[in-house]
Amino acid sequence: MAAATPTPAIVLIGHGMVGQRYLEALAERGATATHRVTVLCEEPRPAYDRVHLTSYFSGSTPEDLSMVPDGFMAEHGIELHLDDPAESIDRDARTVTSRSGKVFPYDVLVLATGSYPFVPPVPGKDAPGCFVYRTIEDLLAIEEYAKTRTSGAVVGGGLLGLEAAGALQGLGLATRIVEFAPRLMPVQVDDGGGAALLRTIESMGLTVHTGVGTQEVVTGDDGSVCGMKLSDGSTVAADLVVFSAGVRPRDQLARAAGLTVGERGGIGVDARCRTSDPRVYAIGECALASDGRVYGLVAPGYEMAETAAEDLLGRDKEFTGADLSTKLKLLGVDVASFGDAHGATQGSLDVVYSDSRSGVYKKLVVSPDGVLLGGVLVGDADSYGLLRPLTGSVPPVTPEQLVLPAGLGAPVALGPSALPDTAVICSCHNVTKKAITACADLAEVKKCTKAGTGCGSCVKVIGQLLPSSADKGLCGCFPYTRAELYEIVRTRRLTSYEQLLDGHGRPEARGGEGCEVCKPAVGSIIASLAPTLGASGYVLDGEQAALQDTNDHFLANLQRNGSYSVVPRIPGGEITPDKLIVIGEVARDFGLYAKITGGQRIDLFGASVDQLPRIWARLVDAGFESGHAYGKALRTVKSCVGQTWCRYGVQDSVRMAIDLELRYRGLRAPHKLKSAVSGCARECAEAQSKDFGVIATAGGWNLYVGGNGGATPRHADLLAQDLSDAELVRLIDRFLMFYIRTAEQLERTSTWLDRMEGGLAHLRDVIVHDSLGLCAELESLMADHVSHYRDEWAETLEDPERLRRFVSFVNAPGAPDPTVKFVPERDQVKPDLSALTLLPVGGTR
Amino acid sequence: MTVELRVKEGWLTVCELSSLTPGRGVAALLPDGSQAAVFVDRAGRPYAIANQDPFTGAHVLSRGLVGTLSGRPFVASPLLKQRFDLESGRCLDHEEVAVRTYPVRTAATS
Ligand code: SRM
Ligand SMILES: Cc1cc2nc3c(=O)[nH]c(=O)nc-3n(C[C@H](O)[C@H](O)[C@H](O)COP(=O)(O)OP(=O)(O)OC[C@H]3O[C@@H](n4cnc5c(N)ncnc54)[C@H](O)[C@@H]3O)c2cc1C
Ligand code: SF4
Ligand code: FES
Numbered sequence: 001m002a003a004a005t006p007t008p009a010i011v012l013i014g015h016g017m018v019g020q021r022y023l024e025a026l027a028e029r030g031a032t033a034t035h036r037v038t039v040l041c042e043e044p045r046p047a048y049d050r051v052h053l054t055s056y057f058s059g060s061t062p063e064d065l066s067m068v069p070d071g072f073m074a075e076h077g078i079e080l081h082l083d084d085p086a087e088s089i090d091r092d093a094r095t096v097t098s099r100s101g102k103v104f105p106y107d108v109l110v111l112a113t114g115s116y117p118f119v120p121p122v123p124g125k126d127a128p129g130c131f132v133y134r135t136i137e138d139l140l141a142i143e144e145y146a147k148t149r150t151s152g153a154v155v156g157g158g159l160l161g162l163e164a165a166g167a168l169q170g171l172g173l174a175t176r177i178v179e180f181a182p183r184l185m186p187v188q189v190d191d192g193g194g195a196a197l198l199r200t201i202e203s204m205g206l207t208v209h210t211g212v213g214t215q216e217v218v219t220g221d222d223g224s225v226c227g228m229k230l231s232d233g234s235t236v237a238a239d240l241v242v243f244s245a246g247v248r249p250r251d252q253l254a255r256a257a258g259l260t261v262g263e264r265g266g267i268g269v270d271a272r273c274r275t276s277d278p279r280v281y282a283i284g285e286c287a288l289a290s291d292g293r294v295y296g297l298v299a300p301g302y303e304m305a306e307t308a309a310e311d312l313l314g315r316d317k318e319f320t321g322a323d324l325s326t327k328l329k330l331l332g333v334d335v336a337s338f339g340d341a342h343g344a345t346q347g348s349l350d351v352v353y354s355d356s357r358s359g360v361y362k363k364l365v366v367s368p369d370g371v372l373l374g375g376v377l378v379g380d381a382d383s384y385g386l387l388r389p390l391t392g393s394v395p396p397v398t399p400e401q402l403v404l405p406a407g408l409g410a411p412v413a414l415g416p417s418a419l420p421d422t423a424v425i426c427s428c429h430n431v432t433k434k435a436i437t438a439c440a441d442l443a444e445v446k447k448c449t450k451a452g453t454g455c456g457s458c459v460k461v462i463g464q465l466l467p468s469s470a471d472k473g474l475c476g477c478f479p480y481t482r483a484e485l486y487e488i489v490r491t492r493r494l495t496s497y498e499q500l501l502d503g504h505g506r507p508e509a510r511g512g513e514g515c516e517v518c519k520p521a522v523g524s525i526i527a528s529l530a531p532t533l534g535a536s537g538y539v540l541d542g543e544q545a546a547l548q549d550t551n552d553h554f555l556a557n558l559q560r561n562g563s564y565s566v567v568p569r570i571p572g573g574e575i576t577p578d579k580l581i582v583i584g585e586v587a588r589d590f591g592l593y594a595k596i597t598g599g600q601r602i603d604l605f606g607a608s609v610d611q612l613p614r615i616w617a618r619l620v621d622a623g624f625e626s627g628h629a630y631g632k633a634l635r636t637v638k639s640c641v642g643q644t645w646c647r648y649g650v651q652d653s654v655r656m657a658i659d660l661e662l663r664y665r666g667l668r669a670p671h672k673l674k675s676a677v678s679g680c681a682r683e684c685a686e687a688q689s690k691d692f693g694v695i696a697t698a699g700g701w702n703l704y705v706g707g708n709g710g711a712t713p714r715h716a717d718l719l720a721q722d723l724s725d726a727e728l729v730r731l732i733d734r735f736l737m738f739y740i741r742t743a744e745q746l747e748r749t750s751t752w753l754d755r756m757e758g759g760l761a762h763l764r765d766v767i768v769h770d771s772l773g774l775c776a777e778l779e780s781l782m783a784d785h786v787s788h789y790r791d792e793w794a795e796t797l798e799d800p801e802r803l804r805r806f807v808s809f810v811n812a813p814g815a816p817d818p819t820v821k822f823v824p825e826r827d828q829v830k831p832d833l834s835a836l837t838l839l840p841v842g843g844t845r
Numbered sequence: 846m847t848v849e850l851r852v853k854e855g856w857l858t859v860c861e862l863s864s865l866t867p868g869r870g871v872a873a874l875l876p877d878g879s880q881a882a883v884f885v886d887r888a889g890r891p892y893a894i895a896n897q898d899p900f901t902g903a904h905v906l907s908r909g910l911v912g913t914l915s916g917r918p919f920v921a922s923p924l925l926k927q928r929f930d931l932e933s934g935r936c937l938d939h940e941e942v943a944v945r946t947y948p949v950r951t952a953a954t955s
Pocket of ligand 3: 682
C-alpha cells in the first residue's frame with residue numbers, strides 16, 4: 001500500500017472487540033509509530049468485552065469489562081472519538097464524516113462496525129419494555145426497567161437468548177424463552193443435545209416454548225409491554241421482552257459508499273480482508289469473508305484483525321475461514337460444539353451417550369476410518385479442551401471411551417499429554433500446545449501467548465499442561481473449589497447436597513455418599529445462602545442434618561470422652577448478675593465443669609447428649625441463645641469496658657460489640673469468625689488479632705481486617721478510618737459476605753487475605769470503592785441473614801421431631817451412655833478416661 | 846421396615862428404618878452392654894460397626910459423617926477423623942486397625 005502522505009492516516013470505524021484487537025496488532029508491529037491512527041466510536045465508552053457482557057449481572061463493572069489497557073491510546077498516539085459515529089464515507093475525497101460534523105481524511109480506512117441485533121417486524125416491537133441485548137447500555141436499561149416488573153420473555157433460544165434469559169431470571173423476573181426452531185440453540189446442538197438442554201433449563205424454573213413464533217407484542221393501557229401473542233394462538237404474560245433473534249452485519253455505511261456487500265448482508269472482503277476498494281478493509285462481524293460466511297464469533301474477528309494489520313505492512317497473511325467451535329457456560333450448563341457437529345460429512349457416524357437424569361448428552365462425529373470430525377457436548381463439557389484439538393485425527397482411544405463418564409466402561413488415561421505438539425489448545429488466539437508448554441505458569445502463558453485470555457474455555461487444559469498444575473478441587477467428590485461451589489449453589493439455587501453431588505460432582509462421585517470434607521462445606525454454603533434461596537435456615541432440617549459435623553449436629557462441642565460442652569452467647573462479654581447466677585445454677589444442677597473462656601464467655605463441659613435439651617431449656621428460659629461455639633460461624637465479639645467507665649475511652653465499645661455480635665450471630669462461614677471492639681488505641685480487647693476488629697477513635701471507628709491468633713498469628717490490616725456507626729456496619733457486612741463468597745473451606749480471613757491477588761488494596765477497592773459492583777448484593781445477602789436469624793436452640797426445643805436425635809441409644813431412649821463418666825478435680829469434675837478402656841478390636845471373623 | 850442386627854442371641858431389632866437419616870448414624874445398646882453404630886446410605890442400605898473409636902476409646906463412631914471412597918461407604922470418626930470402611934470395619938487411614946462389624950438386615954415390620 002503506497003502512502004500518499006508522509007505520515008499516512010488510518011481511520012478505524014468501530015471500536016468494538018475486533019477494532020481494539022486491530023489497534024493492538026498495529027501497536028505490536030510498530031505501525032502506530034509510522035501511521036496517524038484515528039478511531040470513531042459510536043458507543044459512549046471504549047472497547048469492552050462483549051463476550052462476557054452478561055458478567056455485568058454477576059458483579060463485573062463496565063470498568064472490569066474494558067479491553068483497553070490503561071494509557072494505551074496515549075502511549076501509541078491514537079486519537080479516540082467516543083460517542084461520535086461515522087455517518088458517511090466519501091471514497092473519492094478519501095474522507096469520513098462523523099455525526100458531530102468532523103471530517104477525517106484517510107489513506108487507509110478500516111471498517112469494524114460489528115452487527116446489530118435483528119428485531120423481527122412484529123407489531124408492538126418498539127413499545128416501552130422491548131429491548132435488545134448487545135451493549136452495556138442495553139444491559140443498564142434492562143436492569144433499570146426490570147426493577148419494577150415481575151415477568152420477562154426472550155424471543156430467540158439461541159446462545160445469546162439463553163444468556164439473556166439467565167440474566168432476566170437473575171433480575172428476579174419469571175422468565176420464558178420463545179424459540180421458533182424445534183429445539184434450543186439450533187445452530188450449535190442437535191436434537192438430542194437440545195433435549196438435554198431443555199430439561200436442565202426447565203428444571204431451573206424457566207419456561208421454554210419451542211416450535212412457536214412471536215406474532216405480536218401486546219401492550220397495556222399505558223402503551224408499555226404486557227405480553228406476547230404466539231403463533232400457536234396462545235398469549236403469554238411478559239412485562240419486558242428481549243429480542244435475541246440473531247444479528248445482522250452493520251454494512252449500511254459501506255453500502256452507501258458503494259462498496260460491494262453480500263446478497264444477505266456483510267461487507268465483501270478478499271482473503272486479505274480488503275473490500276472492493278483496496279484502500280478500505282472490513283474486519284469482524286461486519287465482514288463477509290472470502291469463504292462466503294459472516295462470522296458471529298470473536299476468534300475469527302481477531303484473526304481478520306491480524307490479517308488486515310499484516311497486509312497493511314505488506315506481509316503475507318490470509319484469512320480464509322475459521323473454526324466455529326464454541327464452549328459456553330449458559331445458566332450454569334456447559335454446552336460445547338466443535339468441528340462437524342451436525343454430522344454433515346458424507347458417511348460420518350455418530351457415537352452418542354445420553355443420560356437424561358443428569359442432563360448430560362455427548363455426541364461425537366467420526367469418519368468410517370475413525371477420524372474425529374466434531375461433536376456436541378451438553379451438561380458435561382469437561383472433555384472439550386481435549387476433543388477439539390484432536391479433531392481431524394484418529395484419537396488414541398475409542399470414541400466410546402471418550403463419551404462415557406469416568407467410572408463407566410474402561411478407564412481412559414487420555415490426558416492433554418496425549419495431544420500432539422502442534423495441537424491448537426487456545427483457538428481464540430491460535431496457540432499450540434508447544435507454545436504453552438514452553439511457559440512456566442498460567443500467568444506467563446497469558447502474557448506471552450495470550451492463550452486463555454479470550455473465551456477462557458482452554459484454561460483448564462492449559463493448567464493440565466503446565467508442570468505445577470494441581471487439582472484445586474475441594475475433595476475427591478468435587479472438581480470445584482469452595483468458592484466455585486458457592487457460585488453454583490447461588491446461581492442454580494440448589495438447596496440439596498445430593499443434587500449438587502449428582503449434578504456437579506466428579507463423575508466417579510456422583511450417586512455416592514460424598515465425604516466428610518465436602519458435606520460440612522456444602523452444609524455451610526447452603527446455610528449461609530438459605531435465607532436468600534428461600535430454604536430453611538435451620539441447620540438440622542431434612543438432608544442438611546446429614547451434612548453437619550457432629551458439633552453442628554448436636555449444637556454442642558464434642559469432647560474427648562464423647563460428652564459435649566455448652567457455650568451460651570454472652571454478647572460483648574457483658575452479663576447481668578441474674579444471668580450469671582442461672583449459668584452457675586445450671587452448671588451445678590447438671591454437674592458440669594465451668595470455665596471462663598478466652599472469648600469472654602463461659603463454657604460448661606461434660607454434658608451428655610440426653611442432657612443437652614434439658615440444659616438448654618433452662619438457658620433459653622433465662623434469655624440465653626446459642627453461642628455457636630460448635631459452628632464455623634461467628635464466635636464472639638469481645639469488648640473492653642470502654643468510654644462508659646474507662647478514663648481513656650473515647651467511644652462506647654461495649655455497645656458496639658453487642659450490636660455487632662447480635663447482627664452477625666448465626667452467620668455460617670468457611671471458618672469461624674471472631675471480632676473485638678476496643679474503646680481507644682490502648683486496645684485492651686485485642687481487636688487487631690481478630691477477623692474483623694474495631695478500635696474507637698475521636699472521630700468514630702477504625703476497622704481492621706484479617707487478624708488471627710491461633711497457630712499462625714497475624715496482625716489485622718487497617719481497612720478504613722474514622723467511620724460512623726452506619727459506615728462501619730456497612731463495611732463489615734460487605735467484608736464478611738465477600739469472604740463467605742470467595743474463601744476456601746477452613747480458610748480464616750487472614751489466609752484468605754494473604755492469598756488474595758492484589759491483597760489489601762484489592763480488598764479495599766471491592767469493599768470500600770465497590771470496584772466489582774458487588775456491594776449492593778453483598779449488603780442484601782447480609783440483610784437477608786440478619787432478618788432471618790433465629791436462635792437454633794430455641795427452634796430445636798420447640799420441635800419434638802428435632803429433639804428426637806438427642807438420645808444416647810436409638811433402642812434405649814433415656815438410658816445414658818455408661819461409658820461417659822467423671823471423676824472429681826479441684827472441686828469440679830473431669831472426664832474419667834479409665835471408663836474408656838478399649839474393647840478388643842478386629843474384623844468380622 | 847425395621848433394622849435388625851445379629852448378635853450372639855440372634856437378630857436384634859434396633860429401630861425403624863424410617864427413623865434413620867441417610868448418611869448419618871445412631872448408636873444401639875447391645876445385650877452384652879457393648880455399643881454398635883448403625884448407618885443407612887442413600888440407597889437405604891444399612892450397615893453396622895462397633896461404636897467405639899479405637900483411637901480415643903470414646904463411643905462416638907455413630908456420630909461421624911458418612912462418605913464414599915472408591916465406591917465403598919465409610920464413616921469418619923468425629924473426634925480425630927480417621928475413616929472406617931462400613932462393610933469391613935477396616936480403618937482406611939491405618940491399615941492395621943479395624944473395628945468389628947455386625948451382620949445387619951432390614952425386615953418388614955410385623
Ligand atoms: C474454650 C476455648 C478455650 C478456653 O477455655 O478459653 C477454646 C477451645 C477450643 N478451641 Fe480455641 N478456644 C477458645 C478461644 C480461642 C482463642 C482466643 C479468642 O477467641 O480470643 C483463639 C485464638 C484467636 C483466633 O482464633 O484467631 C483460639 C484459637 C483456636 C484455633 C486456631 C485457629 C487458627 O486460625 O489457627 C483452633 C483450631 C481451629 O479452629 O481449627 C481452636 C479450636 C478450639 C476447639 C474448638 C478445638 C476443637 O475442635 O475441639 C476447642 C473446643 C472448645 C469446646 O469444646 O468448647 N481454637 N481459640 C476458647 C473459647 C472462646 C469462646 O468463648 O468461644
Ligand atoms: C451477550 C453476548 C455474548 C457473546 N458471547 C460470545 C462468545 O461466547 N463467543 C464468541 O466468540 N462471541 C460471542 N459474542 C459475539 C462477540 O461479542 C462478537 O463476535 C464480537 O464482539 C465482534 O466484534 P466486532 O468488533 O466485530 O463487533 P462489535 O464488538 O459489535 O463492535 C462494533 C462496534 O462498532 C460500533 N459501530 C458500528 N457502526 C459504527 C459507526 N458508523 N461509527 C462508529 N462506530 C460504529 C458499534 O457501536 C460497536 O461498538 C457474544 C456477543 C454478545 C452480545
Ligand atoms: S482499650 Fe482503652 S478504653 Fe478500652 S479498657 Fe483499654 S484503655 Fe480503656
Ligand atoms: S480458546 Fe478462548 S481463550 Fe483460549
